[in-house]
Amino acid sequence: MSELRDREPHASALPGARVSHRDIRAIRGPLLTVGGVEGVGWDESVEVETPDGLRHGLVLDVDSDQATVQVFEGTEGLTSGAIDVRFDGRPLHIEVGTGWLGRVCNGRGAPLDGGPPITGDRLAPVAGWPLNPVEREPPHEPVLTGVSVIDALTTLVRGQKLPIFSVAGLPHLALATQIAAQATSAGSSFMVVFAAMGLPHADIAYVRDRLEARTASGELVLLLNAADDPAIERILTPRLALTVAEHLAFEQGADVLVIMSDMTSYAEAVREVSAARREIPARRGYPGYLYSDLAGLYERCGRVRGRDGSVTVVPVLTMPAGDITHPVPDLTGYITEGQVVLSPEIASRGVYPPVDTLSSLSRLMRLGAGKDHTRDDHLDVSAQVLAALAHARQSAALAELVGASALGETDRAYLTYRDTVEQRLLHQGQGETRTLDDTLDRAWAALGVLPRQELTMVSPEMIARRLPGEDAGVRDG
């Protein structure tokens, strides 16, 4: 069975496939229109030779003898008389293989680490092919991140896509990097592909630094598109990351975690191309196909029946003005299997990572946590922690209305509980890895400050076994 299918150029490929074209008919935004072409295919990859070096692109439209090309490096400085355009004869392919491990590249996959260009076992198309839904294995084992709030309350599952929704200024990159540095699974090998899109250089330095150990042990691929790198190149970066990851996962049997940050920058690049093509926008200038475009990326996660390996995707995105109904978080939420939401309010209480537990959800958690997956009490204790946090939120709202001193005993206990959860369970060092046992024990410890009759979602037997200081019994509220 052929694996990731590799489409060779048509047997009937015209001999002129690699001829240079100089008939530039228009340059607009990142788009270049080339005339006098023959036999150019849609989505074909393109090289643009310019006096100051090579640029790269893709064909967006073929109309008789004219092709419209999107140039990843942008069209700045291009003059129509001084460029040569060559068509590759097929959609963009890259070499895939273990040669990517331990390497640091730019957003187009060119080495930044001084090493040689990356070679691999074979070529694979960066667009990927859809996985036959019948051949998908439903995810059912956890990826442990060592971050308590995620492992305990929104467990990440191998083959899941779980985004981090954040707001500018919050430590989402620190969290994503911490996950990339610490995550493990029960599988034979665990690897990370980190795709940075539009990140400032300081952030990139931080990521490289924090992930040093993983690079050194050959478990990491870094694809870095910086804020001042060509914007349109960002459209390519996550596709490269996923193509590399699919190979490592489904042919090498590794569990691969793909982190993509920041998807808002990615979507802006898509919007820029769409605007240059004068397409009719759907919402806030974003094209109507943004949903399908994002799905084409996020859906590449998963597991394949009868094979080892998995691709787990964690996209990171900043919600413009904290608005969760903005098209980028909204469409992402419609594709992913839950979301981890960071909140400025919780950050203001000094909690890291500032996860808003009540609006966060891992939809696959019940498949990948609990008995046989993590620990038998996991699902119940997490449901109890969340239900109690929901109650605590009401108590806090009431306290604002009538003053904390006017609260009943139970409501006051809930306020204490919230502080305890935030300090003992949620709050954690950026370099601190916690075992799942430690995490769940902390959850129990926090529940311990509540009156015992409030713990309705965990069985008495579990309470007796897990609740600290519980000696066969009676506690007064």
Add this chain to the structure above:
Amino acid sequence: MDDMTDATASGQARTVRVTGPLLEADGVPDVAMGEILHVGPDRISAEVVAVQGGRATLQAYEYTGGIRAGEHAAPSGRPLTGLFGPGLLGSAFDGLMRPLTSAPVWLSPDRPLHTAEGADARRWHFEPRVVTGDEVSEGDVLGVVPDSGAVEHRVMVPAGTHGRVEWIAEAGETGALDRVATVAGTDVHLSDHWPIRRPRPFRERLSDPVPLHTGQRVLDLFFPVARGAAAAVSGGFGTGKTMLLQQIAKWCDADVIVYVGCGERGNEMADVLDDFAQLADERTGGRLVDRTVVVANTSNMPMMARELSIYTGISIAEFYRDMGHDAVVIADSTSRWAEALREFANRRGDLPAEEGFPADLSSQLAAFYERAGRVTTLGGQDASVTVIGAVSPPGGDMSEPVTTITQRFVRAMWMLDRDLAYARHYPAVQWSGSFARDTAGLARWQTVRGDPEWSVRRATALEVLAEADRLASLAEVIGVNSLPSRERMVVLGGRLLREAVLAQNALHPHDATCSDEKGAALLDTVLEVIDACHAAIDRGATATAVERLDFGPVIRAAQAAGRDDSATIATIREQALDELGRLP
């Protein structure tokens, strides 16, 4: 482009333009709208959507990467068809109705299987139900195919055919494409091609509503759907549309389920396939998957095939309807279908209406929902296709075009609420924004069936819920303790209705589905408890004293009582009323 002019001259159609799924071909001989052309070396399917002069606009159903100007486009002479016959139940298909079960792991356009023809290798056991010489007319049963799923597979006399059975196959093995009968000169095959976009004929529509029992209390008690009606569930991401649709698919009292994953997640489809394969089916004693057909065109599969998947699903449902069965089509999500329409219209340069959607969106949605119906089949049987679609409004904004248009054409609309979902109140169906247009007719049906109280119960409960909501927003400002006692009882009543009746735990063995009787008993219990609360206040009890009572058993009654266990609910009711009665 000299070779292209040549091609045109010789009458060969060639592509001149390629932009994503939109192709334009020149030199097209006489093609019909809706005809399929095979384009390029992989012969990908593309449908004619416009013709002008010798130029045709084509909608491609595969990834068009690598397709060039000048590519050969070969007319197939027929519209897009699916192969309808035994073997659909228990199988999964893509939007073009090609079997996924026999497709490779990675779905590239050059994959070997281009049509459903792969299904023709299978052999089936055919049992005739007529003998040579019988007089038959359209829709009559010629024979059946046992072992092709959990419902009886019937081979029918095709529409428009009447007369003498000239030949009928003997009981025994037959190939999927073999002839099984000849009626008045017309050959009838075990399987037949049918154009997916064309509705299948029936005799007449039936209009008296008969409920489709969904097993979800909030729907069956408050916003019921009739067999053959169209219903939609709308809500932002994560509000529980898919879970609700899957619950309906698992527990509703239809014979055949067609589950269409239209532009949604691959993992969800894998989950449906796995889950349904494991779920014991109470109606047949087999497994649910044996009366389910899955049509999966996930969000990363070709976009225009997504547009088609909806029609594939409804055609399959009509195929079973015509055999006399009740079928339900689940379409998750119709918004992704509408987006595919928009995408193509935009590429074609059509003038957009709202939010870029094409101006004919509403007529397309209307035409789709009109394919739902309870009918007398050509063979004279009472059968139905119920359509239940999900709507995914961008930003959860219920005023966006797909939601508002859908509202006009469906009989029931279930609005899901993000606040309810965040509070983990599932199913998060709003009681204020949702509607069901057939309640009056369905109430008559309940009366005839022996439950004349159905509509009274519903109205009383909705009233309590509405008043409780109004008071709750007041209480947020002044604190619940500042409300008068009677109002506090209304707030309490609202809470009991929400937690004991409306909320339903999909994962609890007793609560995943709920019979009409159990639902009525639960609702009666809560309404009686609410009355008793008011009575206690009238007797002079304090609101605080009532609120302090432990209503836990009432709230957990749905889970405590088994499916047909009215005794447990009765005991819980007696206890609660007893405790309330003892208050001063």
